[in-house]
Amino acid sequence: xxxxxxxxLREFITLFRFAVVVDVFEQGVILRFGRLHEVxxxxxxxxxxxxxxxxxxxxxxxxxxxxxxxxxxxLRCGTSVLAAPVISYRMADPVxxxxxxxxxxxxxxxxxxxxxxxVLCQMTWDEITATDSPVLDQMTKAVxxxxxxxxxxxxxxxxxxxxxxxxxRLVTGE
Numbered sequence: 001x002x003x004x005x006x007x008x009l010r011e012f013i014t015l016f017r018f019a020v021v022v023d024v025f026e027q028g029v030i031l032r033f034g035r036l037h038e039v040x041x042x043x044x045x046x047x048x049x050x051x052x053x054x055x056x057x058x059x060x061x062x063x064x065x066x067x068x069x070x071x072x073x074x075l076r077c078g079t080s081v082l083a084a085p086v087i088s089y090r091m092a093d094p095v096x097x098x099x100x101x102x103x104x105x106x107x108x109x110x111x112x113x114x115x116x117x118x119v120l121c122q123m124t125w126d127e128i129t130a131t132d133s134p135v136l137d138q139m140t141k142a143v144x145x146x147x148x149x150x151x152x153x154x155x156x157x158x159x160x161x162x163x164x165x166x167x168x169r170l171v172t173g174e
Contacts, residue, residue, distance in 0.1 A: 015050060015051050015052060016050050016051075017048060017050055018047065018048055018049075018050045019045060019046065019047055019048055020040075020045075020046050020048055020056040020058070021044070021045055021046075022040045022042070022043050022044055022046065022058055023043055023058075024043045025060055025061055025062040026040075026043070026058045026059065026060060026061055027039075027040060027041050027058065027059065027061040027091060027094040028040040028056060028057050028058030028059060028094055028098065029056075029057055029094055029095060029098050029099055030046065030048065030054050030055070030056050030057075031054070031055045031056075031057065031099075032049070032053060032054050032055075033053065034055075036095065036099055037054065039094055039095060040056070040058065040094070041094065057098050059091055059094070059097060059098055060091070061090055061091040061094070062090060063088060063089070063090045063155065064088070064089065064090065065086055065087070065088045066086065066087055066088075066089070066105075066108075066109065067084065067086050067160060068084065068085045068086065068087065068109060068112060068113055068116075069084075069113070070082050070083065070084040070161065071083055071084075071113060071116075071117060072165060073117055073120055073121055074121065075120065075121060075123060075124055075125055075128070076121065076122055076123060076124050077124040077125055077126075079124070079125045079164060080164065080165050080166070081120070081125070081162060081163065081164055081165060082161070082162070082163050082165045083116070083120060083159055083161070083162050084159065084160045084161040084162070085112065085113075085116050085139070085157060085158065085159055085160065086157070086158050086159070086160045087108070087112050087143060087154060087156070087157050088154070088155045088156045088157075089108060089147065089152050089153060089154045089155060090152070090153050090155070091104075091151060091152060091153075092148075092151055092152060092153035093151030094151065095151065096149070096150060096151025097150060097151035097152065098151075100151070101150045101151065104150045104151065104152060107150050108147055108150055108152050108154075111143070111146045111147065111150070112143045112146075112147070112154075112157070115139070115142045115143045115146050116139050116142075116143065116157065118142070119135070119138050119139045119142050120135070120139075123135060125164070128162065129162075136156075136157060136158060136159070139157040140154065140156055140157040143157050
């Protein structure tokens with residue numbers, strides 16, 4: 001009961017919000033009656049129309065790195081490997097990132113995992129582990145191309161871990 005009271009008070013207070021401050025590493029948008037009104041790319045103080053007319057949404061636009069879950073895949077040569085990629089990215093287009101995509105962080109994770117899998121499955125173990133291997137550049141270019149649709153700029157894709165594994169599949173008749 002007390003938590004409902006606090007939620008009600010918080011919502012009541014936000015009705016009287018007349019300004020928003022955008023920090024240095026933030027970008028955002030102002031929605032007026034649910035439609036895009038203004039894009040906030042510069043840090044500063046922005047006026048709002050209170051009583052729920054304007055709704056500011058800001059997100060962190062600084063470079064961030066994300067460890068993707070390790071995935072098991074089979075290379076072109078038939079070798080089974082476990083790859084744990086890391087992507088470095090930032091928000092490039094606040095309209096796409098905030099307004100057009102429902103959950104951009106999970107979308108980039110899913111797209112990056114699939115794209116990295118496509119690139120690695122087309123290579124052999126010797127091609128990947130060679131000293132002058134172009135695999136990281138190929139992965140970065142492929143993920144960067146897909147991430148643009150979400151308003152995200154991918155700066156780098158690396159492999160935190162890459163190891164051969166034995167695959168043991170257990171099939172039960174139940």
